[in-house]
Amino acid sequence: MNSPAPAQPVNRLSVIAFHDQCLADPAWPPQQPADSAAGTADVWRWIAENHRNNCLLWDEEDLARRTRVSDAEIAANKRNIDRYNQARNDATERVDEFLLIALGLVSADSAQTSSPVSRPAAGARLSSETAGSMIDRMSIMALKVKAMRWQLQRSDVDAAFLDATRVKLERLLEQRQDLGDCLDRLLAETRGGQAYFKVYRQFKMYNDARLNPALLAEAGKR
Numbered sequence: 609m610n611s612p613a614p615a616q617p618v619n620r621l622s623v624i625a626f627h628d629q630c631l632a633d634p635a636w637p638p639q640q641p642a643d644s645a646a647g648t649a650d651v652w653r654w655i656a657e658n659h660r661n662n663c664l665l666w667d668e669e670d671l672a673r674r675t676r677v678s679d680a681e682i683a684a685n686k687r688n689i690d691r692y693n694q695a696r697n698d699a700t701e702r703v704d705e706f707l708l709i710a711l712g713l714v715s716a717d718s719a720q721t722s723s724p725v726s727r728p729a730a731g732a733r734l735s736s737e738t739a740g741s742m743i744d745r746m747s748i749m750a751l752k753v754k755a756m757r758w759q760l761q762r763s764d765v766d767a768a769f770l771d772a773t774r775v776k777l778e779r780l781l782e783q784r785q786d787l788g789d790c791l792d793r794l795l796a797e798t799r800g801g802q803a804y805f806k807v808y809r810q811f812k813m814y815n816d817a818r819l820n821p822a823l824l825a826e827a828g829k830r
Contacts, residue, residue: 618651618707619795620788623743626652627659627750637663641695651706658699658740659747665692666751690815696744697810703740704807711798714807722809729801735794738805742791749784756780 616622630636637660642653672685708714708726718724728734756777760770797803813819817827824830 618655618739618743620785620792623655623746623791624750624784624788626655627747628754630656630659631663631750631754636660639664651703651710654699654702654706655743658696658703658744659750661692661696661699662744662747662751665689665696666748668692694812694815697812700738700740700744701807701809703743704738704805707739707795708805708807711795713798713804719807724807726804726806728804732798732801732804735803735805737790737794738808739791739794739798741808742787742794746784746787746791749780749787753777753780753784 641657641660668685668688672682672689674682705714705719705724708724709716709719713726713728714724756773759765759773760777762770794803794805798805817823821830
């Protein structure tokens with residue numbers, strides 16, 4: 609499946625619909641990212657890439673909790689978790705880059721530098737959470753909603769379990785709605801000059817052989 613890219617603004621409704629649409633597709637998530645030559649400059653391509661890696665990460669997290677497989681299989685799961693988590697964070701940063709370019713706060717030339725220069729309106733408040741990180745959290749919420757709905761289809765559980773699951777599902781839906789409202793508010797306030805956000809680089813040092821002390825020691829550099 610090539611990631612669908614809705615031709616519409618980024619907001620609560622479009623993001624929720626996109627996440628749910630992907631999860632409803634039996635072919636989702638694809639093992640490989642979308643063709644980098646198509647839609648690279650589209651924020652939706654990176655929203656899709658973030659969601660794809662969250663889905664792959666979710667599956668690996670489940671597999672890593674198995675207790676009747678070899679240590680080698682769990683180690684493979686853990687390495688995949690690191691890989692997908694890195695890709696998820698990279699995509700989140702790209703979402704923020706493209707949103708900030710569209711909002712006029714960052715130039716296209718500086719967006720991918722380690723510290724792109726923001727141009728907020730005078731007096732605008734800085735949001736500690738970025739729009740991309742909100743979208744990332746909404747992706748995870750979509751996965752939780754899907755997983756909780758699946759629990760309601762089980763026939764091997766009692767009524768008390770199902771009742772408790774319905775309560776959890778309602779809470780998850782409320783939390784996703786609230787988070788989406790916060791996304792809309794941040795984007796609206798940024799457009800209006802009342803708020804702004806920056807691209808925050810994650811710098812995952814444990815994934816970098818040049819920075820991880822254990823890997824440096826393995827290489828005889830520490």
